[in-house]
Each structure stands twice: as C-alpha cells, then as structure tokens.
Amino acid sequence: MTWIDGYTVLKPLHIGLVLASAALFALRGVAVLSGRRWGMARAVRYASYGLDTALLLAGVSLWLLLGLNPLRELWLGTKLGLLLLYIVLGSLALKRARSHQLRLICFLAALACYAFMLSVARFHHPLGLFAPG
C-alpha cells in the first residue's frame, strides 16, 4: 500500500467514524436524559467504545502518515485538547453529573464542543469557524 492509498482510505474512514460516533453519542444522550435504559445498555456502550477507538486509531494513523507536529500545527493541538474536554463533558452527561439539569447542560456543551472540533479540523485553524477571513 502506498502513502497515497493509505491517505485516501484513512481520511474518509476517519470522517465517517467521526460522524457515526457523534450520531451515537447524540442518540445515547437523548435516551439517557429521557430516562430510556437502552442508552447505557452494555451492547450500546461497547458499540460506542468500539467506534471511538476506531475513530482515534484512524486519526492517529493520519497524524503519523502526515508527520504532523501538534505544537506547530495548532489546529491539531487544539483538536486534541478539545477532545479531552469532550470526553469529560460526555462522561458527565451520560453518567457522572449528579442532577438531571447538570447532565443536560453537559450534554449540550459536549455537542457544541464536538461541532467546534469539526470546524477546527475542517478549516485547519485553531479558531475553526471563528477564524478570520
């Protein structure tokens, strides 16, 4: 497999997994917040871990393939920082937050964080959709 082959396979795979992971998180969030038990069912949790692991592996493979330095390529560094924030917010939204209201706030904040990450990746700029010009 050549470099180009790897890139042309990995990039759409990464983007597809990014969208699938967001869709599953959004569905689970709505389920948990409306008291449906399937949102935290074992099979659903494992499907979510599987998708997220594949998404991160594809992202890291692209990172290595392109030889990027997240301290120089600030959009990538920003995306990795936001990913940590998204993981914390997602965990609070689905499980750890103590009240329903706090879970709802964390859920909405996690979705906003993910949407902003998408724009950071798309524009290759740490300010994402707020980048000047």
Ligand code: HEM
């Ligand atoms: C360990 C985590 C991640 C790493 C290392 C990573 C790395 C990368 C790399 C290296 C690229 C290729 C950029 C290029 O072609 O120039 C890329 C593309 C992309 N990533 Fe990620 N990514 C990660 C997670 C995510 C997440 C969580 C999202 C969603 C919010 C995301 C959204 C995207 C999108 C939309 C693109 C395509 C950008 C374009 O159109 O050029 N990535 N990622």
